[in-house]
Amino acid sequence: MNDPATATFVAHRNLLFTVAYEMLGSAADAEDVLQETWLRWVEVDPAGVRDQRAYLVRITTRLSLNRLRTMKRRKEAYVGPWLPEPLLTTPDVAEDVELAESVSMALMLVLETLAPTERAVFVLREVFDVGYEEIAAAVGKTPAAVRQIAHRARRHVDARRPREVVSARETRAVLESFRRAVEGRDLDGLLAVLAPDVVLMSDGGGLKQAALRPVTGAAKVGRFIFGGVGRTEEELTSVPAVVNGNPALLLHLDGTLDGIMAVRVEGGRITGLYYVRNPEKLTRVAAETPLTLR
Incomplete structure (x- = not known):
């Protein structure tokens, strides 16, 4: 060069x-x-x-x-x-706490x-x-x-960002409980990991079915997940991943990538769920994207 x-x-x-x-x-x-x-x-x-x-x-x-x-x-x-369009990120992004927070789905939404x-x-x-x-x-x-x-x-x-910095280890543990509850269709287990005032946002972009407004409250979010994401006629599987520098799940229905689920965790429970289903926003999860502050 x-x-x-x-x-x-x-x-x-x-x-x-x-x-x-x-x-x-x-x-x-x-x-x-x-x-x-x-x-x-x-x-x-x-x-x-x-x-x-x-x-x-x-x-x-x-x-x-x-x-x-x-x-x-x-x-x-x-x-x-x-x-925001989710990115599969490299391990060094997750290790940089400042960078990981700045590209987290929760903070990116605040920036909006x-x-x-x-x-x-x-x-x-x-x-x-x-x-x-x-x-x-x-x-x-x-x-x-x-x-x-x-x-x-x-x-x-x-005034709007998460009030506490949660370690990747804690987020992974909470996300694993969420994953087991969803895949096992365990409503009680799901409600146990969701904060009472949890908010779920789903982005289908008019190309995939999604809630047109944020879904608020653990009971409503549970019904939405088991009535939509976890439909009984399709096999739901999930793969842990690091998306935007933070633990997330790649959700598959009948073996095909359906979307990416990112979370916001506070006080050991999920306070925010961000489910990107728009296929036009799922093109950056096949390979890692390098990000840097320097």
Whole structure:
């Protein structure tokens, strides 16, 4: 790889993908942003760029912001709840607690409640520890304005993010109890692992059957799971996996991948269930996707 521009882009590609994915919640859109970033980058003389990493992050951020605004219209027309596109991730992502939390389904959904610029500022500052001056250049604001946006976004996210950090070991144990209850059609066992106020969100995108609104409460979630996910006429099996840096399940019906179930665990029980069934969002679970904060 003799071309310096190509070598630099490849060296930072995983970082740029992670930035775009955390801003967009869509791997497909993140890949499009990376392609556009590359096209912009090859028009630049790398020798004239003092901090090439910062420059690439700035391009990626600007392009992601533009795409985020267009995605808003797409999401408004989406059938049912919109969940982030899940990624099968490498073991090092799960080992990095900060990274694993930042790409968890629970936090990614919180980021969906931020305005586009707030999301960009939060991701760059809180996740990637980018300086205010660099963020200002990326989002077209003054450093003082960026500080205010960062404070507002942090307060918004802190009020909605999980209240406790749960270890991967505890999450796996709770998820295993959930798996045994679902596969064994054990309603009492399922209710024992669900928090009373558990919320289930299912994303079929209009292509697969899913609840059009969040399902709230252990009893209702249990009925939904055994009336939908665990239908008696089809054999349900599940495979533990690491999705978005956190323990999850790949659910199969009659041997075919039906969806991905991610969870939010608090106090030893499941408080959030996120079931992605939309086949267009299940293309990134055949191979691991490398993510990085650096």
